[in-house]
Amino acid sequence: MNSIKPINRRITVEDLRIPEWKNIVLEMHSMMRVPSENMHKFAYCTDRRGLVYRAEFESFKHWEYPWLIKHGEFKPGAKILDCGCGRGILQFYLAKKGYSITSVDISTLKTHQVQGFWEIVKKLGLPIPEDKASAMKAIARRYDTSIDFRVANIAKLPFEDETFDHVYSISVLEHMAKGEDVMAIKEMSRVLKKGGTMLVTVDFSPVKMERKAYTKEEVLDLISASGLYFDNVYDFEVQDWQKHLSELDIAFSKKNKCQVSSAAFVLKKAVIKYC
Numbered sequence: 652m653n654s655i656k657p658i659n660r661r662i663t664v665e666d667l668r669i670p671e672w673k674n675i676v677l678e679m680h681s682m683m684r685v686p687s688e689n690m691h692k693f694a695y696c697t698d699r700r701g702l703v704y705r706a707e708f709e710s711f712k713h714w715e716y717p718w719l720i721k722h723g724e725f726k727p728g729a730k731i732l733d734c735g736c737g738r739g740i741l742q743f744y745l746a747k748k749g750y751s752i753t754s755v756d757i758s759t760l761k762t763h764q765v766q767g768f769w770e771i772v773k774k775l776g777l778p779i780p781e782d783k784a785s786a787m788k789a790i791a792r793r794y795d796t797s798i799d800f801r802v803a804n805i806a807k808l809p810f811e812d813e814t815f816d817h818v819y820s821i822s823v824l825e826h827m828a829k830g831e832d833v834m835a836i837k838e839m840s841r842v843l844k845k846g847g848t849m850l851v852t853v854d855f856s857p858v859k860m861e862r863k864a865y866t867k868e869e870v871l872d873l874i875s876a877s878g879l880y881f882d883n884v885y886d887f888e889v890q891d892w893q894k895h896l897s898e899l900d901i902a903f904s905k906k907n908k909c910q911v912s913s914a915a916f917v918l919k920k921a922v923i924k925y926c
């Protein structure tokens with residue numbers, strides 16, 4: 652049996668058995684000063700310094716970020732676009748490694764994790780900082796780096812055609828309305844240079860769910876809408892779904908009842924357009 656896993660596939664907590672992937676997670680934890688006793692944990696973590704201006708590392712990102720870093724094949728100094736960046740540590744980690752990072756999000760401060768905090772601030776009549784770009788700059792400074800952050804809808808990106816060497820989007824499309832996700836992937840494709848790559852992760856389930864998680868067919872539809880092509884083998888088949896869900900429950904100490912996994916894929920933009 653071939654034990655080499657395809658690049659384009661379902662990724663999950665079991666991928667953290669790959670030492671290189673786990674080392675990336677540990678490097679990010681250490682950048683965020685996650686206490687060493689929590690280093691093995693894959694649950695949501697934040698930089699402990701500051702409440703508002705802090706980077707985040709969500710649970711599923713523990714395998715999505717290493718996947719992206721290992722398969723991005725970013726050349727030194729590459730111009731990279733993060734679509735739907737939130738306050739994810741990934742953009743700051745890549746900037747720290749010397750890449751030129753532009754990040755876009757429709758919102759950065761009032762994520763659900765700090766919603767309660769903003770409600771208290773509001774009740775006390777204190778001003779809520781609205782300048783999202785300043786907040787992102789402050790977080791970037793914490794890691795001695797800088798990023799070019801823009802507030803925008805990724806379904807309508809404020810960039811010229813073919814601006815970036817790489818475009819990625821980690822766990823964002825499933826948060827968009829049906830149809831808007833297709834607009835977004837087309838936009839991401841438009842701003843990608845010829846020969847460049849697009850890396851995407853989305854919530855995934857082999858069966859249709861009430862909450863938005865892509866099935867194999869929906870992932871393939873999304874890819875076809877992008878107008879880009881797979882440069883590598885792909886496999887979104889699932890044989891061991893129940894085993895996967897119980898592994899996730901064990902990883903999260905059964906605190907979360909997980910029902911989804913991540914699908915991850917790399918697409919390439921053709922250098923020559925045939926007509």
Ligand SMILES: C[S@@+](CC[C@H](N)C(=O)[O-])C[C@H]1O[C@@H](n2cnc3c(N)ncnc32)[C@H](O)[C@@H]1O
Nearest residue numbers: 735736737739756757758804805821822823826
């Ligand atoms: C689950 S979070 C992922 C954040 C980040 N990619 C990370 O790795 O932590 C989803 C993010 O997508 C952003 N988002 C949702 N719809 C968007 C849109 N139409 N345009 C830009 N960002 C959007 C949200 O504001 C949120 O920050």
